[in-house]
Amino acid sequence: MPPQLQLRDIRLTLGGAPLLDGAELTISPGDRIALVGRNGSGKSTLLRIAAGERLGEDGVRFAQPSARLRYLPQEPDLSGYATTKDFVFAGLDDPDEAYRARALMGDLGVDPEGDPSTLSGGEARRAAIARVLAADPDILLLDEPTNHLDLLAIEWLEKELSQMRAAFALISHDKRLLADLTRATVWLDRGVTRRLDQGFAAFEAWRDQKLEEEEIERHKLDRKIVAEEHWMRYGVTARRKRNVRRVAELAGLRSAKREARRALGLASMSLQDSKASGALVMEAEGASKSFDGRPIVANLSLRVMRGDRLGIIGPNGAGKTTLINLLTGQLEPDSGMMRLGSQVVMATLDQRRATLAPTTTLVDALTGGGSDYVDVNGEKKHVIGYMKDFLFAPEQARTPIGKLSGGERGRLMLARALAIASNVLVLDEPTNDLDIETLDLLQELLSEYPGTILLVSHDRDFLDRVATSVLVADGDGRWIEYAGGYSDMVAQRGYGLSRLAAAPEAKPTKAKADVARATAKRKMSFNEKHALQTLPKKIEAMTAELTALESALAEGQLHARDAQTLRRASEAYAAKREELEKAEEQWLKLEMLREEIEGADPA
Numbered sequence: 001m002p003p004q005l006q007l008r009d010i011r012l013t014l015g016g017a018p019l020l021d022g023a024e025l026t027i028s029p030g031d032r033i034a035l036v037g038r039n040g041s042g043k044s045t046l047l048r049i050a051a052g053e054r055l056g057e058d059g060v061r062f063a064q065p066s067a068r069l070r071y072l073p074q075e076p077d078l079s080g081y082a083t084t085k086d087f088v089f090a091g092l093d094d095p096d097e098a099y100r101a102r103a104l105m106g107d108l109g110v111d112p113e114g115d116p117s118t119l120s121g122g123e124a125r126r127a128a129i130a131r132v133l134a135a136d137p138d139i140l141l142l143d144e145p146t147n148h149l150d151l152l153a154i155e156w157l158e159k160e161l162s163q164m165r166a167a168f169a170l171i172s173h174d175k176r177l178l179a180d181l182t183r184a185t186v187w188l189d190r191g192v193t194r195r196l197d198q199g200f201a202a203f204e205a206w207r208d209q210k211l212e213e214e215e216i217e218r219h220k221l222d223r224k225i226v227a228e229e230h231w232m233r234y235g236v237t238a239r240r241k242r243n244v245r246r247v248a249e250l251a252g253l254r255s256a257k258r259e260a261r262r263a264l265g266l267a268s269m270s271l272q273d274s275k276a277s278g279a280l281v282m283e284a285e286g287a288s289k290s291f292d293g294r295p296i297v298a299n300l301s302l303r304v305m306r307g308d309r310l311g312i313i314g315p316n317g318a319g320k321t322t323l324i325n326l327l328t329g330q331l332e333p334d335s336g337m338m339r340l341g342s343q344v345v346m347a348t349l350d351q352r353r354a355t356l357a358p359t360t361t362l363v364d365a366l367t368g369g370g371s372d373y374v375d376v377n378g379e380k381k382h383v384i385g386y387m388k389d390f391l392f393a394p395e396q397a398r399t400p401i402g403k404l405s406g407g408e409r410g411r412l413m414l415a416r417a418l419a420i421a422s423n424v425l426v427l428d429e430p431t432n433d434l435d436i437e438t439l440d441l442l443q444e445l446l447s448e449y450p451g452t453i454l455l456v457s458h459d460r461d462f463l464d465r466v467a468t469s470v471l472v473a474d475g476d477g478r479w480i481e482y483a484g485g486y487s488d489m490v491a492q493r494g495y496g497l498s499r500l501a502a503a504p505e506a507k508p509t510k511a512k513a514d515v516a517r518a519t520a521k522r523k524m525s526f527n528e529k530h531a532l533q534t535l536p537k538k539i540e541a542m543t544a545e546l547t548a549l550e551s552a553l554a555e556g557q558l559h560a561r562d563a564q565t566l567r568r569a570s571e572a573y574a575a576k577r578e579e580l581e582k583a584e585e586q587w588l589k590l591e592m593l594r595e596e597i598e599g600a601d602p603a
Contacts, residue, residue: 003028004067004139004167007050010059012042021191023059025050027139031167034178034200037188039408039435043171044074044143046188050169051141063139068093070137074144076128078116084127085112091131101134107156122148122316133160140168146177147432150316151458151497173434175200175461204436277423278342279306281452282327286336288477289326291592295477296322299336302471302481306341306423309446309453311463311485314473315497320456321428321591323471323479327454328426330536332584347422349413349430358402362392365401366415374419390415391438410434414442423451431459460486472497528590535587542580549573 005027012020019042027033027050037043048054049061051071063069070091081087088101088110105112108126119127125148132140140161146154158177161168169186172178178200185196185203196206282304289297296319304310304327312320325331329340363383366374373380384394390411401409410433417425425446431439443465446453457463463470464485472489474480482489490496552569 001029002064003062004064005050005069006060006062007046008060008062010046010049010056010061012045012049012056018191020046020049020056023188023191023193024195025169025186025193026195027167027169029138029167031169032181032183032199033167033169034182034185034203035169035171035188036178036185036200036203036436038437039433041188042191043188046193047071047141047143047169047171048073067138068135069139069141070132070135071141072128072132072143072145074147076124078119078124078127081116083112084110084114084116084119084123087116087127088112088131088134091135093135097134097136100136101130104130104134108153120148122150122153125149126153129157133164137166140164140166140170142168142170142172144171144173146172146174146458149458151313151460152315154458154460155496173431173436173439174459175436175439176459179461204440276450277306277344277452280304280341281306281308281344281424282338282340284327284333284336284338287326287333287338288335289322289331289333289588290477291588297326297333297479298477300479302327302479304452304454306452307450309455309466309468311467311470312454312456313463313470313486313489313497318473319477320473322588324426324428324454324456325591330539331588344424345422346424346426347417347420348426349417349428358400360401361398362387362401362404362412363397365412366419375421376419386415386419411438418445424454425449425451426454428456429458430455431457431462464488528593531586532590532594535583535590539580539583539587542576542583546573546576546580549576 003026005025007023007025010020010023010025011018023042023046025033025035025046035043035047045054048071049056051069052061052063053071053073078084078087081090085101085105088105089098092098092101102112104110105127108130110123110126110130114123114127116124116127125145129145132142145157149157154174154177158180161181170178170182182199183197185198185200185206187194187196187203187207194210196203198206280303282302284300284302287297287300288295312323314320322331326333326338328346329338332338363372366386367383372383374383374386375381376386384397387394387397392408392411401412404412410430414430414434417427430442434442439462443462446466453466455463455466464487467485469481469483470486470489471479471481482492484492486496549569549572
């Protein structure tokens, strides 16, 4: 059958270097294509050209006039629409399709009357997915559709795409999604596309074979240049015409080597390991935590031993961040016991990548400022060399973080977290914005890490490769541990997270519905954000003060020696304890508010 969409010999130059250098993409009826390549290789640009959103400098784009095409960009733009429903309906060609749009919004949990200007990244993504799917397109172009989605939504999207008749090209870092859905793979590498008529599951072995063949050819070229240079120095020079030809051939060989665009290197990561922790790293016995009567953790008993890799899985809003904070001692349970083992040294990678000001330069972010060196494995390493390990160019040293791409910010936060000496790694969505090659290296690195790992992730393949057990939200604050990764969990209980979505829910009261609507339409104020950031340090300081007061009160002779001092110390302890409880309650309330508002990644 003739192709529905075709790009031929697409060329585009950015910053003086060729981004696309003869790239091609053909989509025929029934095609399900994985479009893969390194961060910055031009995948999104090629997809935009395919969608007709921008033009290349050269090349041909052809689309069947009768084919209905829909494009999902990485960052959906909902500006200019009064409600979410208006945005979704604007993507319809036929008003009679409104029923499907409403059904999709219901499936995805999209509020039709929501204000687009207040939507979180996840809510905007869900609305955009509803918009492109509702039109029943012939061709779908999807750029990272799972960004900001939890596992429930990812599983729903995978099922929906598998049942659609539309042909599609899909960019994603979710290996499981790519492997399950695609039948062909287009690899964009150094500006050129190569097509494999097999799905993504076969891609990595094929890619490695192609790169190995390139390396062999490169060695052949190097040997030929050496031989020609030897002849130039010591060869017979009597036949001048032949000599001139060979000189020209040598110049051509050198030019070929000079102009060859080698495959980009992989990030070179290394982890600092601190002194080993005790055998028991974390322990919970009957621990519970609630907020406004809503159980977040209910009667949890759990032991995390040295060397465990515990994956934490649950839909958005399940309270994964709260659970992490309980396990790591940042939050006290309402009842039960939660404690850390001995000699625990933690390093944390925060999923929001928001721990540094956007004006902070790359060098200052890695060194802490005022230095040109990073401490790695007990040795000082020059920051430029460490930057290169994570694929940053030397000229990016003074680049503000706000100017980095999502993938670059992800690599930067990995570089910061992995430079810290630790025996416990807490990773909150570490795979966000990482390309497939960097994901592979991170998985290998974590498999060799001698310490303990707590991992929150929506990436099923990553969980399968890293986790030794998973702790899964099962509703009403219950958390159940399963041996193995995500696939092992599904095999043991017979379903993934989708069963939770299908379970009947109590009809919300009017008061709760009003609160939910109010929360969906508001943003956190500056004071609330500031309090959320500063309260943990205040809580830590108050806890230290309480410990000191407890030590003073524990002195057996204090009452007999100075009853007035004892009374003042007791009053101070009670006041400080009350202050601490209020601070913890305020922090928890703000954290829950953030989860409700952001929705996309409350984890």
